[in-house]
Amino acid sequence: MQTTTSPTGTTVQPQRARRRKGIGFWIGRAVLGLVIALVALAASGAIYQAAATAIDRRSYPPLGQLVDVGGYKLHINCIGPTNTGNPTVILEGGLGATSSAWAWVQPDVAETTRVCAYDRAGTGWSDPTAELHDAYHIAKSLHTLLQNANVARPYVLVGWSIGGLYVRAYADQYRADVAGVVLLDSASPDQCTSTPAAQARCNTATRMSAIMPALARIGVMRVMSRFQPASGLPEPQSAEALAAAAATKDWDTLTAEFLASPATYAQARASVFPAGVPLFVLTATDHDTPPDLEQLWQGWQNDMATLSTNRVHQVVVGAHHTALVLAAKDAKASVAAILQVVAAVRTGQSLTP
Numbered sequence: 001m002q003t004t005t006s007p008t009g010t011t012v013q014p015q016r017a018r019r020r021k022g023i024g025f026w027i028g029r030a031v032l033g034l035v036i037a038l039v040a041l042a043a044s045g046a047i048y049q050a051a052a053t054a055i056d057r058r059s060y061p062p063l064g065q066l067v068d069v070g071g072y073k074l075h076i077n078c079i080g081p082t083n084t085g086n087p088t089v090i091l092e093g094g095l096g097a098t099s100s101a102w103a104w105v106q107p108d109v110a111e112t113t114r115v116c117a118y119d120r121a122g123t124g125w126s127d128p129t130a131e132l133h134d135a136y137h138i139a140k141s142l143h144t145l146l147q148n149a150n151v152a153r154p155y156v157l158v159g160w161s162i163g164g165l166y167v168r169a170y171a172d173q174y175r176a177d178v179a180g181v182v183l184l185d186s187a188s189p190d191q192c193t194s195t196p197a198a199q200a201r202c203n204t205a206t207r208m209s210a211i212m213p214a215l216a217r218i219g220v221m222r223v224m225s226r227f228q229p230a231s232g233l234p235e236p237q238s239a240e241a242l243a244a245a246a247a248t249k250d251w252d253t254l255t256a257e258f259l260a261s262p263a264t265y266a267q268a269r270a271s272v273f274p275a276g277v278p279l280f281v282l283t284a285t286d287h288d289t290p291p292d293l294e295q296l297w298q299g300w301q302n303d304m305a306t307l308s309t310n311r312v313h314q315v316v317v318g319a320h321h322t323a324l325v326l327a328a329k330d331a332k333a334s335v336a337a338i339l340q341v342v343a344a345v346r347t348g349q350s351l352t353p
Helices: 015-059 106-110 135-148 163-173 196-217 220-225 237-246 248-259 261-270 291-304 328-347
Strands: 065-068 073-079 088-092 115-119 155-160 178-184 279-286 311-320
Touching: 015 237, 065 135, 073 106, 073 135, 088 135, 088 163, 106 115, 106 328, 115 135, 135 163, 135 261, 155 163, 155 328, 163 178, 163 261, 178 328, 196 220, 196 248, 196 291, 220 237, 237 248, 248 261, 279 291, 279 328, 291 311, 311 328
Parallel strands: 088 115, 088 155, 155 178, 178 279, 279 311
Antiparallel strands: 065 073, 073 115
8 A cells, every 4th residue: 555745744544444544433422421421311210310300309308207226217198097996907018019009908997996007118108228128127116117107016027028028027036016917928038049940040039129229229220210101099099009110129128138138038947937826818819920930939938838737728719919909909908807816916815727
């Protein structure tokens, strides 16, 4: 390849070389522009997320009270009669669920006895915390909340999904407080270790959960929540639950609870159920899982029913895992199970199938 010299003595590169340099230059400019656009989009998403979260806070004030539990506050909402001798029902939700999720259950139970729904640290109207989010720490914070809020004992604990493991930890640590337990399609301590398929599902969920908080911070999870199926809850609880599902702190907490689940499984497995305490196990049959995992789930439910000699195990055929709380029709079975345990506590008689 030849070069030419200009009259001034400078070397002039061939046209092809200049063209190559130009193409590389414009590719670089395009990549830089794309990076700038992505950064601007993320910044816009973060502004949108912050503004929308502030609007949600103003639109949906807490229904109950905020109680200090040692440097941060938890939200608890108690309704129903406060007669002496009535057990107080304590509702413990599933992963990511808030106190609003109990809209079909709590009012019906409140016609018979006092019932409290609360938000775990970092969810709903409760403050976030730097404490661990395993079963023992969640049980400890709930115990402090109930004491500081002057919620009368004894308690009938109701645990839905992973909340069932938190309830088992509470019943083990604070046995004198617990008069009865209801497990609504409770998670099992063995669900992530039982088979290679179960392990794979949990590993995939763990990897996905790690990126959720980052996406929530730039508004992605808020946008995605608008395309989710209706919760099935009445208003305003449906809108409250939707607002919580879009909040950054709730995604932080959901991820923290999920990452703490191996410790939670171990703690629940090691817990000892209070002898003779009435136990009602209510089980759904639809979990969007392969038949082999569904069969395992039903086996785990049978195992949970053996935690107490004073127990009832009922299967709600055709009910989805979430329907026992979020669907008006199937939530009636949950209400009936809770009230049966309340009656057993009041009368001192054993549960009857």
